[in-house]
Amino acid sequence: MPKIKKDKGKLRIIPLGGLSEIGKNLTVIEYENDIIAVDCGLAFPDEDMLGVDLVIPDVTYLEQNQDRLRGIFLTHGHEDHIGALPYVLRTINPPVYGTKLTVGIIKNKLEEHSLPWNPDLRVVSAGDTIRAGSLNVEFIRVNHSIADACALAIHTPLGTIVHTGDFKLDITPIQGEMMNLTRFGELGRKGVLMLMCESTNAERPGFTPSEKKVGKSLEYIFTTNPTKRIVISTFSSNVHRVQQIINISAQHGRKVAVTGRSMLNIVGAAVELGYMKVPKDVLIDIGDIKRYKPEQLTLVTTGSQGEPMSALYRMAYSEHSQVTLGRSDLVVLSSSAIPGNEKLVGRVINELSRNGVEVLHDASLAVHVSGHACQEELKLMQALTQPRYFMPIHGENRHLAANRELAREMGIPDKNIFLSEIGKVLEIDSKGARFAGTVPAGQVLVDGYGVGDVGNIVLRDRKHLSQDGLIVVVATVDEDSSLLLSGPDIVSRGFVYVRENEELMEEAKRVVQKSLERCLGKGKNLDRMHLKNTVRDDLSKFLFTKTGRKPMILPVIMNI
Numbered sequence: 001m002p003k004i005k006k007d008k009g010k011l012r013i014i015p016l017g018g019l020s021e022i023g024k025n026l027t028v029i030e031y032e033n034d035i036i037a038v039d040c041g042l043a044f045p046d047e048d049m050l051g052v053d054l055v056i057p058d059v060t061y062l063e064q065n066q067d068r069l070r071g072i073f074l075t076h077g078h079e080d081h082i083g084a085l086p087y088v089l090r091t092i093n094p095p096v097y098g099t100k101l102t103v104g105i106i107k108n109k110l111e112e113h114s115l116p117w118n119p120d121l122r123v124v125s126a127g128d129t130i131r132a133g134s135l136n137v138e139f140i141r142v143n144h145s146i147a148d149a150c151a152l153a154i155h156t157p158l159g160t161i162v163h164t165g166d167f168k169l170d171i172t173p174i175q176g177e178m179m180n181l182t183r184f185g186e187l188g189r190k191g192v193l194m195l196m197c198e199s200t201n202a203e204r205p206g207f208t209p210s211e212k213k214v215g216k217s218l219e220y221i222f223t224t225n226p227t228k229r230i231v232i233s234t235f236s237s238n239v240h241r242v243q244q245i246i247n248i249s250a251q252h253g254r255k256v257a258v259t260g261r262s263m264l265n266i267v268g269a270a271v272e273l274g275y276m277k278v279p280k281d282v283l284i285d286i287g288d289i290k291r292y293k294p295e296q297l298t299l300v301t302t303g304s305q306g307e308p309m310s311a312l313y314r315m316a317y318s319e320h321s322q323v324t325l326g327r328s329d330l331v332v333l334s335s336s337a338i339p340g341n342e343k344l345v346g347r348v349i350n351e352l353s354r355n356g357v358e359v360l361h362d363a364s365l366a367v368h369v370s371g372h373a374c375q376e377e378l379k380l381m382q383a384l385t386q387p388r389y390f391m392p393i394h395g396e397n398r399h400l401a402a403n404r405e406l407a408r409e410m411g412i413p414d415k416n417i418f419l420s421e422i423g424k425v426l427e428i429d430s431k432g433a434r435f436a437g438t439v440p441a442g443q444v445l446v447d448g449y450g451v452g453d454v455g456n457i458v459l460r461d462r463k464h465l466s467q468d469g470l471i472v473v474v475a476t477v478d479e480d481s482s483l484l485l486s487g488p489d490i491v492s493r494g495f496v497y498v499r500e501n502e503e504l505m506e507e508a509k510r511v512v513q514k515s516l517e518r519c520l521g522k523g524k525n526l527d528r529m530h531l532k533n534t535v536r537d538d539l540s541k542f543l544f545t546k547t548g549r550k551p552m553i554l555p556v557i558m559n560i
Contacts, residue, residue: 002191002388004430007157009134011428013194016441017041017057018394019422022338023080024443025394026057027163027196031156034133035065037072037094038152038163042083045445046340054446056084057422059092061439066092070132074098075165076149077105077266078237086113087444087451095120097130099139099148104269105237126150126180142167142179145211145371146237147275151184158428159193162385166198166394168208168370169377174215174240175275184384193428195387199395200372202402207376209369214334215244217366222252225330228358229294230254231323233304233312234334236263238371239270241334242300243277249298250279257286259323260302260311267300286322294328304335306344316351325357333361335368375406382410389433391418391426461552468551469494471543473512473535476558479528482520485560488512488535495543495551504546511542531557 009032016037018025023043029036045052062069071094074082082102086109089096096119098106103123110119124130126141126148138153144166154161162184171178201208222230230249234241242263249256258267270276289297303312312331314320325331331352337345352359360367373381382390390412392403400419407417418426418433423441427434444451475487490508515538519531532555539553 002159002193002386004193004388004428004432005158006430009157009429011156011158013161013196013391013420013426013428014061014439015393015420015422015424016059016061017043017422019400019420020397022200022340022396024055024057024084025081026059026084027393028061029135029154029161031134031158033068034070034135035062035068036070036132036135036137036154037062039075039081039165040072040084040088041078041080043080043443044338044340052445052447054083055443056087056446056451058440058442058444059088061441062088063091066094069094070135071095071097071130071137073130073137073152074102075152075163076144076146077102078146078166081165082106082109086110086115087446089115089119090451093117093120095122097122097124097137099124099126099150100273101146101148101239101270101275104273105266108265108269140180140183141177143170143173144168145235145240147175147239147270153187156193158430159191159388160187161194161196162187162192162387163196164198164381166200166372168373169380170210172210172212174211174243181384184381188384188386192385192387194389194391195382195385196391196393197378197381197403198372199392199399199403201370201374202378202392202395202399202406204374205376206374208372208374209366211240211244211369213366214241214369215248218244218248218334221330221332221360221365221367222248226252227295228328228330229297229299230330230332231299231301231312231315231325232332232334233301235304236260236266236302239266239276242267245298245300246276246278246282250282254296254298255284255292256282256298256300257284257289258300259286263300263302263311289322299323303348304333304345305338305341306346306348308344313348316348316355325352325355327356329357331357331359332367333359336370378403378406379410382407382412387412389416389418389428391420465494465552468549471495471539471551471553473539473553473555475512475516475556476560477516477520479559484513484516484520488516495549496547507546508539508542511538515539528557528559
């Protein structure tokens with residue numbers, strides 16, 4: 001077991017996202033006066049986050065310490081690792097380091113956002129080491145479901161931290177080289193202070209299959225469906241998968257059209273930067289597909305997670321402006337459902353099936369392999385690096401716990417395994433490692449252009465409105481003479497259909513009128529808030545007695 005180097009300083013590891021959840025990955029590593037952040041990702045909202053578009057990490061700690069922040073270091077270009085950057089870079093502007101494809105994707109994303117400054121994006125390559133104050137950050141090549149993915153070796157005065165990012169061991173990658181196992185072994189021989197290892201597939205035994213396995217399945221699909229137009233939905237970031245689809249389509253004499261904004265952006269960046277090679281005259285514009293017979297076409301689309309308004313979703317519900325699906329189409333879902341998206345995916349499959357469209361997915365044919373390491377690969381990473389301390393990252397609680405069990409199997413003592421939480425500080429010094437307090441952390445909700453302006457109270461109100469509806473009470477009073485001048489009028493939205501419940505609405509008006517007259521009868525010095533609260537309370541009790549429901553009641557009392 002490697003010893004901790006003798007140094008008077010303290011090393012602090014602070015996850016701000018990516019623990020007990022899928023996505024929103026962001027980890028702060030701090031040594032004395034120097035701070036770096038690893039990744040800056042987003043997550044998708046839960047079902048109870050009504051109207052929310054995205055969830056990003058709370059970066060208050062980075063904002064408070066931006067004078068010490070030496071850079072944001074990105075492991076790869078997936079949304080759960082880079083998606084929060086356009087929002088985080090509104091308040092801080094450190095250097096952002098990533099490989100060529102990662103930075104290319106970020107540039108495309110940032111074109112859609114207005115920032116108060118020009119972001120400082122810096123391209124690195126696997127094997128490069130960047131100095132960040134007293135920290136040195138080394139990029140190490142790994143395999144993943146997106147090109148140009150790297151793990152990080154963060155060399156500190158107390159020892160080396162290895163942050164795996166997302167990885168798998170692919171002996172036969174579609175493009176590029178196998179992950180740099182040699183370098184991980186070298187670091188292990190020199191001594192690794194801590195391994196921070198991804199946990200997404202920690203419950204799955206064995207090894208993750210190679211991406212080339214998908215190619216064989218796709219080849220079979222194309223060969224056995226020569227008369228159908230083939231529509232393949234996959235993750236837009238998986239350029240290796242898209243490359244295989246293009247190659248197989250070209251071999252079968254098919255043209256390929258790409259649809260979906262994120263797919264167009266990433267394929268455009270990958271082709272421009274040389275990560276994809278497209279045979280001449282194979283790619284066509286989606287607007288030109290009517291010129292070709294179904295058997296001459298392959299469509300590559302977004303929407304593999306059933307996201308509303310994605311290209312595949314619009315096709316399924318006959319809302320796509322250029323593509324109408326029918327019995328002459330075969331839809332292939334070349335992906336697996338992210339936890340929480342199963343219902344959305346099932347809804348799209350059901351709608352496609354209802355319209356007579358044949359659907360193939362991973363349950364019926366091996367048209368997807370994971371980009372994440374399974375148990376044997378995770379154990380291999382531990383065996384190569386031989387860390388003193390171990391922290392599972394990137395996963396829900398069950399994934400983190402499964403990764404902890406693997407560490408125990410590999411002989412790491414329980415006292416050296418740290419299951420952390422968002423905002424919890426792990427402190428390491430020459431005496432050892434321990435948890436030491438917390439920093440501000442949590443989630444920030446993005447709704448439209450608003451970042452952080454939707455919180456628990458707004459979500460509570462939205463939930464209330466969605467469950468019981470809204471009643472608006474409008475009345476005009478003369479506070480000086482204590483008279484009710486007009487109203488009350490009652491407007492119902494999402495509570496009852498007024499035309500079929502006229503008697504209930506009339507009774508409700510009488511209840512409100514009595515409440516107003518009772519308050520006004522008390523004379524001068526009326527408290528407007530007291531007036532509104534009385535109306536709200538009396539009407540709420542009446543409606544609950546009559547209907548068993550508690551709509552949101554909004555009194556609008558005007559004074560003349």
